[in-house]
Amino acid sequence: MSGTPFNPALVPPGISAGPDGAGAVRARTQPVRPSVQTPQGPAFADVLRDTAGTKPVTFSKHAVQRLERRQLTVDPSTMQRLQDGVDRAAGKGARDAVVxxxxxxxxxxxxxxxxxTAVGKDQMKDHVFTNIDSAVIA
Known part of the structure; x- marks a missing residue:
């Protein structure tokens, strides 16, 4: 048995190898204590509460350009109705919708x-909406 190399990973917890790293095994005098780390970041309850609320609707760069070019304004009332429409579409499992x-x-x-993207009533006459799975009237 002299050809077997010493592997410290095979020594059970609470036991240490002899001074030569092999052969004699002796018990440790102090117990092994796991290192305690303080948790970092937000608490799980906070993350859960934040994800339960709805994320606000944002506008892509393209959509902002279309709003400016077509001189469309989005007031707080319109934004709230848009948000509600997106919430309703999400509740039905929609992925892409026209609101x-x-x-x-x-x-x-x-x-x-x-x-x-955004379209005003003047552009809607000749506009075809593609790649959508839902329509919401808000």
Whole structure:
């Protein structure tokens, strides 16, 4: 048995090897204490509470450009109705939806809660909405 190399990973906890690293095994005089680390970051309850609330709807760069070019405004009332429409679409499992608010149509990625583009009533006449799975009238 002299050819077997010493492997410290095979020594049970609470036991240490002899001074030569092999052969004689003796018990440790002090117990092994796990290191205690203080948790960092937010508490799980805080994260759960934050994810339970709805994330606000944001506008992509493209959508902001379309709003400016088409001279469309989004007031707080319109924004709240858009948010409610996206919430309703998400509740039904929609992924991509058109949310109609008054005379504006917003194409929204529901999973990302991001407005992809916006269209006013003048542009809606000749506009075809593709790659959507839902429509919401808010």
């Amino acid at each position: 109609l608010v008054d005379d504006k149509a917003f194409v929204v990625s529901v999973t990302n809660r991001t407005v992809v």
